Amino acid sequence: MRANAKLTDFIFKYGSLIVIGLVILFFSLWDEHFFTYDNLASILRSISITAFVAIGVTFSLSVDGFDLSVGSTVSMVIAFSTALMVWYEMPLAVVIIGSLAIGAAVGLVNSLLIVRIRIPDLLATLAIMYVVSGLQQIFTKGNSIYSNMIMPDGSSAPGTISPAFLWLGQGELLGVPVPVALMIVAFVLVFVFFTYTRMGRQMEMTGGNEEAARLSGVRVRRIRTTAYVLSGLFAAVGGLLFAARTGSGQSGAGAPILMEAVAAVFVGYSVLGAGRPNIIGTFFGAVLIGVLLNGLTMMNVPYYSNDFIKGGVLVLALAITFIHLNRRKA
């Protein structure tokens, strides 16, 4: 019994790190191209999109909330940013600022429903997920957006996706892919936010016990609102990077990212035994998901089994975390 408890403790603390190591080792042995700079850079590139969305999910979970609408925010931003360039030939600054504003607005609406009207977070963001994804489909009439696309009236669209925009998703900075550089900067900033700022601490304390935090003088409504706005903002960044990487705006492209991001954050719960949302864990969670999906593709596992794999990883991560948390409570 005792040895058993020690073992589960060990698994909880280091299990996910060991799994990441084993997965990388396995794919490296399976395919010599896996552990090459180009492939690793490509994996990190695809991780970066999930990672930004997962950072957003980390914020909402850190205040003991949940945001299901991030996937549809990604889709919305993909459609919006590409359409601004292709249909309206807007300058890059407008595209980026507008996209971030959309993310923040979705977060504000979520927090209005959750914090003010007090709809349970899962239900409120489930509804908003459909509202936002519906708006995206209305906005694009279900079409994908690409440079000089053919419009419904037969003419071609005036604009193209600007090269500067594409650089965000495809370019390199001192040999490091731009989205990967951005991701690293984001993780460092968010780590500092949670570890060394008053607001970050207040978010975690609000998540730990909202009533006690409130009675300690924390303005919990403001804190929770901020968390949802940040969630929307980071999802918007994820959408921008997605559009920049693919160079087109595919309708509904963000939907699968919700699941990847949520799985990444919950894998992160167990990293080093944190037992709660934490930004370092989120990073490793995103790495695990990214490596798995990339490696399986290399093994010719068909893309349509991705959902099954992501779901399985999430179930495993949740099981490990909750077995541990419930035992600690008992």
Place this chain on the structure above:
Amino acid sequence: MDNRPSRLRLSGIAKSFSGVPALHGVDLELAGGEIHALLGANGAGKSTLIKILSGAYASDRGVIELDGAAVRIDSPKAAKELGIHCVYQEVDTALVPGLSVAENIMLDRHSAAGAGFWVDWKSLHLEAAETLRRLGADIPLHKRAGELTLAEKQLVLIARLLTEQARFVVLDEPTAPLSLEEAERLFRVMEALRAEGIGIVFITHRLPEVFRLCSRVTVMRDGRRIWTKPAAETNADDVALAMLGRRFEDEYPKLDADIGEMLLEVSGLRSGSRVKGVDLNVRSGEITAVVGLVGAGKTELSRAIFGADASSGGEVRVAGKPVRTAQPADAVRGGIALVPEERRRQGIIASDTVLRNLTLPTLGKLLRGGLLSRRREQRSADSLIARLGIKTSGYGQSVSTLSGGNQQKVSIGKWIPTDASVYLFDEPTKGVDIGAKRDIFQVIGTLAQQGKAVLYLTCEFQEAIGIADRILVMYDGAIVREFGRGEASQEELLIHASGGRGGTS
């Protein structure tokens, strides 16, 4: 059923819990058509006794006789079959919120064996209506139970037990959560039950109710029956003396402090249904106690001053300046700190560490160049741990693993480095061992010496007498009496806290 009044007699009832005696051979007699008050302080053994009577506990020794014949009550079902029912304080658990009033009243009858497959809606409503009419209670039959007020829920439960040929009913502090008007309605229902020949055991902390309704009074203390007397032959002083027993010795030393300028002024404060226009003030260096029984509105008062609950009128001033009480953060900025009653749920973030709990209200002071300084946080936490004597393996320990007393010290300690000038303590010694209690009184005394204003809300009268410079007695949402230090005895406080001697009843 025949019309002879029933007689229920408990004799020599004893009960221990894991070796600790809760009842030492208690006698109690009850007649049909009587309302019998069962009184005693917290821990006197009232609850244990009625749980034995209603079959929730088995007694270790003793006999229960019904109409002269010994009976066995080994389960709540057995008690009900003998016609003995109990309405506990938690009325919600006994009702099905989604069902109508009529369905709830007829619930036991219609879920009983032999009730048949089909529901006869017509007779169900007729019977339910007839039952409510007998009680003189007016509740819409079709309303869902979940939408009822607490007082109405009590009446539905009482109506339900009428449908089951109840002969004896225990009402466990039914009036504690009620307003005076609601209580008045309950009294009429109790009188209707009495008129039907049902015997009622009435547990309450409000003495005027006892002398208004009851024919006999039994007082318990420390697991024993002190006496049973006809209500006409006793009075509030007599009852209070019997409930409290020996006089209290001053075991908590009071630290001397200089009392200075006015710091906290509360005027006309109203909030919810439990704070009905409270005026009070506390000076620098002064410890003012607010005493009252459970349900008097003390917790609600402290929450309203702190902005934890919305107030519907009145004003709070600290050092002459009005303080917004829209939310706790405003009160904290205004210089008020609250140590709440329910420490685990409200006072601490149990899943987090001692350090992070202790520094939460003062994060703004622990910044260095805009970022939290780990070193400053550790220094602050270390000094609080030392000052309060928190027993912990270090500031990284999770608060959930501390003892109750040490958790309370964390809940108090986090406010000490703030700029608060007014400290509200709501039952700070609840569930705390003697050693921690002494430390907590020490901290409160030191705060007063430093010129803070302390408002100490408690239902432990001897604590108030020991620690306070002034004692305010709260009853039914208002301050009904004020005593200076040394002016009040425990008996005196209890009588006023029970609404006696010209309380607001």
